[in-house]
Amino acid sequence: MIIIMRPQVTEAEIQGVETKLKSLGLKANISRGVERTIIGAIGDERKLNKETFLALPGVDNVMRVVKPYKIVAREWHQEDTIVDIKGIPIGGNTIQIIAGPCSVETQEQMDSAAKNIAKVGCRLMRGGAFKPRTSPYSFQGKGLEGLKIFRQAASKYNLPIVTELMDVRYLDDFLKQGVEVIQIGTRNMQNFDLLKEVGKTHIPVILKRGLCATISEWLMSAEYIAAGGNHNIILCERGIRSFETAYRNVLDVTAIPVLKKETHLPVIVDPSHSGGKAYLVPALAKAAIAAGADGLLIEMHPTPCDAWCDADQALTPDELEKLMPELRAITQAVGRDM
Amino acid sequence: MIIIMRPQVTEAEIQGVETKLKSLGLKANISRGVERTIIGAIGDERKLNKETFLALPGVDNVMRVVKPYKIVAREWHQEDTIVDIKGIPIGGNTIQIIAGPCSVETQEQMDSAAKNIAKVGCRLMRGGAFKPRTSPYSFQGKGLEGLKIFRQAASKYNLPIVTELMDVRYLDDFLKQGVEVIQIGTRNMQNFDLLKEVGKTHIPVILKRGLCATISEWLMSAEYIAAGGNHNIILCERGIRSFETAYRNVLDVTAIPVLKKETHLPVIVDPSHSGGKAYLVPALAKAAIAAGADGLLIEMHPTPCDAWCDADQALTPDELEKLMPELRAITQAVGRDM
Amino acid sequence: MIIIMRPQVTEAEIQGVETKLKSLGLKANISRGVERTIIGAIGDERKLNKETFLALPGVDNVMRVVKPYKIVAREWHQEDTIVDIKGIPIGGNTIQIIAGPCSVETQEQMDSAAKNIAKVGCRLMRGGAFKPRTSPYSFQGKGLEGLKIFRQAASKYNLPIVTELMDVRYLDDFLKQGVEVIQIGTRNMQNFDLLKEVGKTHIPVILKRGLCATISEWLMSAEYIAAGGNHNIILCERGIRSFETAYRNVLDVTAIPVLKKETHLPVIVDPSHSGGKAYLVPALAKAAIAAGADGLLIEMHPTPCDAWCDADQALTPDELEKLMPELRAITQAVGRDM
Amino acid sequence: MIIIMRPQVTEAEIQGVETKLKSLGLKANISRGVERTIIGAIGDERKLNKETFLALPGVDNVMRVVKPYKIVAREWHQEDTIVDIKGIPIGGNTIQIIAGPCSVETQEQMDSAAKNIAKVGCRLMRGGAFKPRTSPYSFQGKGLEGLKIFRQAASKYNLPIVTELMDVRYLDDFLKQGVEVIQIGTRNMQNFDLLKEVGKTHIPVILKRGLCATISEWLMSAEYIAAGGNHNIILCERGIRSFETAYRNVLDVTAIPVLKKETHLPVIVDPSHSGGKAYLVPALAKAAIAAGADGLLIEMHPTPCDAWCDADQALTPDELEKLMPELRAITQAVGRDM
Secondary structure, eight states: OEEEEOTTOOHHHHHHHHHHHHHTTOEEEEEEOSSOEEEEEESOGGGOOHHHHHTSTTEEEEEOOSOSOOTTBGGGOOSOOOEEETTEEESSSBOEEEEEOSBOOOHHHHHHHHHHHHHHTOOEEEOBSSOOOSSTTSOOOOTHHHHHHHHHHHHHTTOOEEEEOOOGGGHHHHHHTTOSEEEEOGGGTTOHHHHHHHHTSOSOEEEEOOTTOOHHHHHHHHHHHHHTTOOOEEEEEOOBOOSOOSSSSBOBTTHHHHHHHHBSSOEEEOHHHHHOSGGGHHHHHHHHHHTTOSEEEEEBOSSGGGOSSOTTTOBOHHHHHHHHHHHHHHHHHTTOBO | OEEEEOTTOOHHHHHHHHHHHHHTTOEEEEEEOSSOEEEEEESOGGGOOHHHHHTSTTEEEEEOOSOSOOTTBGGGOOSOOOEEETTEEESSSBOEEEEEOSBOOOHHHHHHHHHHHHHHTOOEEEOBSSOOOSSTTSOOOOTHHHHHHHHHHHHHTTOOEEEEOOOGGGHHHHHHTTOSEEEEOGGGTTOHHHHHHHHTSOSOEEEEOOTTOOHHHHHHHHHHHHHTTOOOEEEEEOOBOOSOOSSSOBOBTTHHHHHHHHBSSOEEEOHHHHHOSGGGHHHHHHHHHHTTOSEEEEEBOSSGGGOSSOTTTOBOHHHHHHHHHHHHHHHHHTTOBO | OEEEEOTTOOHHHHHHHHHHHHHTTOEEEEEEOSSOEEEEEESOGGGOOHHHHHTSTTEEEEEOOSOSOOTTBGGGOOSOOOEEETTEEESSSBOEEEEEOSBOOOHHHHHHHHHHHHHHTOOEEEOBSSOOOSSTTSOOOOTHHHHHHHHHHHHHTTOOEEEEOOOGGGHHHHHHTTOSEEEEOGGGTTOHHHHHHHHTSOSOEEEEOOTTOOHHHHHHHHHHHHHTTOOOEEEEEOOBOOSOOSSSSBOBTTHHHHHHHHBSSOEEEOHHHHHOSGGGHHHHHHHHHHTTOSEEEEEBOSSGGGOSSOGGGOBOHHHHHHHHHHHHHHHHHTTOBO | OEEEEOTTOOHHHHHHHHHHHHHTTOEEEEEEOSSOEEEEEESOGGGOOHHHHHTSTTEEEEEOOSOSOOTTBGGGOOSOOOEEETTEEESSSBOEEEEEOSBOOOHHHHHHHHHHHHHHTOOEEEOBSSOOOSSTTSOOOOTHHHHHHHHHHHHHTTOOEEEEOOOGGGHHHHHHTTOSEEEEOGGGTTOHHHHHHHHTSOSOEEEEOOTTOOHHHHHHHHHHHHHTTOOOEEEEEOOBOOSOOSSSOBOBTTHHHHHHHHBSSOEEEOHHHHHOSGGGHHHHHHHHHHTTOSEEEEEBOSSGGGOSSOGGGOBOHHHHHHHHHHHHHHHHHTTOBO
16 A cells, blocks of 8 residues: 655654554555655555545545455466356356346246247356336336246256346245356345355356446455355446446446456356347447457347337347357357357 | 337337237327327326337337336425424424444444534434445444444434444344434445335435436335335435546535425435545535535544544544534525524 | 426416427427327427427426437438548448557657558558647647658558547648548547538548547537538547546447447447557457447557557557457458458 | 556566666656565656556556646645636635626627626626537527627626637637637637647636546646646536436536645636526535635526527526525625625
8 A cells, every 4th residue: 555645744644654554563665755755555455444544644645556356356366267057167268148038927938038048059048036126116026936937947948047136035045946146236236245145155146247336346246255255256247327328338348358357257248238229239249259258148038029127128039049150250259169 | 108210110110009008008199290200108107118119110219208206206295305303304494414423333432423413413323333345354334233332322412323224134123223214325225125125114214326326216216115105215415426536426416406306305415425535525515505405414433533434534523513603604595494 | 309398287388389389480299198298399300409498488308309410320321331541441341450659759660650550451550640638748749740750651651641630720731741531539529610620621530439428429520520511431439438447448339339320430449549558459459340340440559668658558569460360350250351 | 656566576577667767867766565566756757657657567557646737736836816807806705606698699688688797796797609519500609790799798887708719710809809708618628729829828718627527637728728828717617427317417516625625726617507407507506606616607598498509507687686695695604705
């Protein structure tokens, strides 16, 4: 940690910082420059809060030198993590396409979806039984009943399931239903109690990025799960909020190479929620793979016009089928397989 | 709801929309303009999802006419709501200053804080026993023990307490400790299960705005609480995220008059978290009252330099004491009292 | 244009809107719904200002139905525009890579750059003689002398040049030097007098997107150039500003398919300025082509460590050479050539 | 400047940084910490570009210690600057309200506006003869003729005029018409050639903040003007762009105390353009003064419904008259006069 003092700093103020550092078990390296005095903290800065020093008299600014995350940091774990989901790897050379409808509606809908997903060659299935909806008057998901419908449909085609957990009280039910991948949604990226609970299991977790979360905050949320002992974490970029109104969210494609540098965890992308329109999905899906993503989370609904939520962003089975070889071409162009 | 069709729309596509509207119990008003055909939905549009229509062939755009919130809307409830907290009104002509430390640390700290708060004339006290922290390695709050410490300190000075609930599993403990005001924090503004649970109680709720929540989304979260039966809701603006790095968040002062037009609920402002620096608090606090806020949530710590979190944003007792008459002057200038 | 009236609207207010519409040569279609009265304007809404109607008594909201741009809109010009630069097409099936240093420094630097650019197979060269710099104390570009240096270096290798015009007073010099492509930079996207002047020429223009310009505003700036008679416009996405601090700007990859739908103009991407770091360029360049971009603007410097500006974002000649076949692979995967 | 090296840095890389610093006339202070080696630059860091060092091998991050602006910095000029406009001070204890229509339309309109402005006690008048409009098809301002109309109307009531300059080629006309205050608009905040030209005059300049300009970038633009010799600079906050769509822009009220700390220049606020709606002006105007602004720029039109642009954000003469005593009350509450 680097502590920059104000221009007319006094010796007493410099000593105040030094004393505080010592009381926290670190040493001070004091450098008196032409315009500013700068104090470097020698020791493990992860123990320190920036704010503690910003509150001291004479301090102008404080900068961290070391990244605040550790278990998830590539700095401490060089090789890529591959999360194994019933033998299906996420991370590594193979790209996975996870497809399925936004929400579980009926057994027929899920059976039809599962059949199509298996047919086009996807190896995992997504679907929401518990839905976070902006309005209390919108369809809130089928709940536990939906989870059972989903389980039954997916099992028929041997597809591991990915589904969102919103409330700690339902974790046991997820375990009972053998959910293979728990999704932590955008709105819960900083629901720390929920992160702690899934951190105690060993079930793979897809951690979606918050709508305006920085990459650092996102990795700190992953660190919450990892700190509990669960290292089976997959990061999912799903668009961030901006001023633009021509589409729903900006897909942050730059986050992909940044994450590849900062962390060893696999990174997937949700091109459906980010753009919010079916017509945008092919371009965003290809861009994500070209930029280095390890997989995609794509919405597909047997009959999008009848979908109970987000009808305008789901692909039809035919559109997904047409997209698959296009994605395969990009995958090969970047030297990977699908 | 207004449905705008594409330029070269066909009659079959127009009929498709009409059929869908009828199936949902509404009528269609079709207007063929020079460049576009436009279909107006006649009936209760709150039942409709925009996406359902965006997914239909020939549809270019869909716009809502009616606001999605109802119970919290001023349109349906003209007079200002005044939330009563043990005889202390929030909303109405009197402005309330709620002060206290970021987090509960020790009994001495809370006793000292409570004493100072009562002394300067504040009538409610804030403090966090459960703390949402970006890092799993930061102090996470004293938990239940902290709640008891807080209760004891505040009761000595007859100060109702405001404290954050992060996890549904602790609601019973909050009830047992007689928490007078439950705070729903920024990160939980769209934790819908938590909103539903506090909606079932009658305890006043301070609902903080999410870091990048639109005003409409925020009011929809309030609607979640109200829909459960709890109408004792206070909205708290606490800064939104932007590109600026010179301070923590932008205080959205414009939200105050917008909310006053859109909703009957009281609106308070947290000038401490929004700016993130003690030196900004006086200017932001005065601006908030000048713009029409009904109260403030201010961080004050007996000795900020020793605070366990957010040390650089808390006022000292002396600073708070000096600020109070300045706030009173602004209050009088806008024709209100404190 | 759709005009939505307030809930308790009076007949006089409705007539006021009707009268205003008539005075502007349009007709009113009045629809009295369950909760709201809605007035549709029949006629050419491009003549109307939203604000004129928002200011009338009884009006709650006003929504445009027709896009505000016309010459650049795909709606009015279905086939893709191909801009011809001395026989080199931008737009169409072939992807162009425009490379070169951020700023013109010396004849040796530019000669070396041109040689490398030609060698790796790029067909156009970029370089700045006039530099928009945040600080008045930073290197401001070599000016006219730089333009001549650039001209000489590029001509030796038959490379048309792309260079930024910041000030209307230098347009004649650009014409005299035979600049093949004028770049309008991010900070000048809404310098309307500059747009009008380049609109009077027939020189191809690369119009970079403003740092927080919406796609609609950007297309309106293109419309300024087109309205002057110059239809040789190339749009360049170069990242938009967000809250994220891990890189410089967010590359808005979603803008590519949106632009392809909205306009017939070619779209290129600048992966160097958007990320602001050389290590991000390969991933962003590949993502841009995968998403449908028609070309790239890449910074390359013979010796980046010695560059006079933006040293950390330029590729070395070797890095560019290594990148070219990777880009070619993506190009082929999307069925195009390079 | 602080240069943070990568974890596994080599001695050669450290020496590379040292050599570079020496070549630029600075010394290196090398500090080898537990996890990182950090190099401090001893000397005038304003000569250095961050990018130069970020491009060197082994460098992880670079942080500035000293602010990049100097003439406009409070650090170098402690007392507040008061800009004198024909005897009317901006800055200091007196708050100035500058009012007038968005654009000059007719002599009658401007005469009527001037009369009302003088009547309610405002001492400066604003109005636009050259208008930056998003669309080439919108009214672009009356140009020089408008300037003359404005001059005549304002002179009758002895009101100095504030008007926007968009194009360097019109500066002479502004001088000829004796424009008392030149406004540099939002879209031209980084039109550096324009800044340099007004920097050569001694006419007071109102420099509006760019739509997504950081405070630091804004001060650097002021530094451009100051570096030319013109220190008569007034900063004008007018709202920044965000994700919120309930109003036009977020008034960045926090910028006011930040600017008061960072610079000695006066700061005014435009509550009309920021919110974009007349009903928001009173709340925003009061908030601005409460937060420490030195003045306001308010749109007032004799008959807003007939205004040729931004009709919905102008106050009527009666609304302005009613607002003045409310602003005076806030002014007195903060110990200033009007």
